[in-house]
Amino acid sequence: MDQNELKALVGQEAVKYIQDGMIVGLGTGSTVRYMVDALGKRVQEEGLKIVGVTTSNRTTAQAEGLGITIKDLNDVDHIDLCIDGADEIDTDFNGIKGGGGALLWEKIVNNASTKRMWIVDESKMVPRIGNFGVPVEVIPFGAQHVFNYFEKQGYHPEWRMTDGEKYRTDEHNLIIDLKVGEIADPKALAEDLIHTVGVVEHGLFLNRVDTVIVGRQNGPEVLQVK
Numbered sequence: 442m443d444q445n446e447l448k449a450l451v452g453q454e455a456v457k458y459i460q461d462g463m464i465v466g467l468g469t470g471s472t473v474r475y476m477v478d479a480l481g482k483r484v485q486e487e488g489l490k491i492v493g494v495t496t497s498n499r500t501t502a503q504a505e506g507l508g509i510t511i512k513d514l515n516d517v518d519h520i521d522l523c524i525d526g527a528d529e530i531d532t533d534f535n536g537i538k539g540g541g542g543a544l545l546w547e548k549i550v551n552n553a554s555t556k557r558m559w560i561v562d563e564s565k566m567v568p569r570i571g572n573f574g575v576p577v578e579v580i581p582f583g584a585q586h587v588f589n590y591f592e593k594q595g596y597h598p599e600w601r602m603t604d605g606e607k608y609r610t611d612e613h614n615l616i617i618d619l620k621v622g623e624i625a626d627p628k629a630l631a632e633d634l635i636h637t638v639g640v641v642e643h644g645l646f647l648n649r650v651d652t653v654i655v656g657r658q659n660g661p662e663v664l665q666v667k
C-alpha cells in the first residue's frame with residue numbers, strides 16, 4: 442500500500458468508532474479527508490445521525506457537501522469524539538500538528554472533546570518529534586518581532602508561504618514554522634512559545650490524545666494511550 446492507501450485505510454477504520462447521536466470533531470488534512478468521505482458514506486447509506494464540529498473551513502465545505510450536519514462549536518456543549526490527523530507522533534504520544542495550517546481550531550476542538558483520536562500512516566510515527574518543524578500561529582501585528590525573537594532563540598523560523606504570499610489561517614493570522622529538528626524537551630519549548638506575546642497557538646500537542654490508529658502494511662494498528 443502506498444501512503445495514500447494507508448491514509449484511506451485509517452480514515453475508514455476511524456469512522457467505525459462513530460455511533461448514532463454523537464457530536465464528532467472533524468479534523469483537517471489529507472488523512473481526515475478520507476475519514477470525512479467514509480463518514481459521509483455512512484450518513485448517506487446507513488442514515489447515521491451525527492453532528493460534526495469542524496476544525497477548518499475546508500473540512501466544513503467537504504462535510505456539508507456530503508450531507509453531514511455541521512454545527513458551530515459555540516452551539517454545542519461538548520464533543521464526544523474528535524478525529525484528527527497529525528504530522529508526527531513520538532513514543533510518548535506527543536504530537537506535532539498544523540502542517541495543514543489549522544492548528545488553532547484543531548487545538549480548540551481537541552480541548553472541547555471527551556475523547557481524542559489521531560489517524561496517521563506509519564511514516565508519522567517517530568522516536569522524537571521535531572524534524573517536521575513546529576508550526577506557530579501568530580497575530581499579523583508586529584509578527585516580524587516575534588520572528589526575530591524566534592531567530593534569537595535559535596528556533597530557525599521560516600514564514601509559511603503560499604503563492605508567494607504569507608499564508609493566512611482561517612483566523613487570518615500568519616504561520617511561522619520553526620525548523621528546530623528533534624526536540625529534547627517539548628514541554629519547555631511549548632512553554633516558551635505560548636508565553637511569547639503575539640503567539641496565538643503552537644502545533645505542539647502534548648498529552649492530547651486517547652487513541653491513535655496507525656496505517657501499517659498489514660492493516661490498521663489501534664494504540665490505546667489512555
Ligand SMILES: O=C(CO)[C@H](O)[C@H](O)COP(=O)(O)O
Nearest residue numbers: 470471472526539540541543
Ligand atoms: O494538523 C493538521 C492540519 O493542520 C493535519 O492533521 C496534519 O497536517 C496531517 O495532515 P495530513 O493528514 O495531510 O498528513
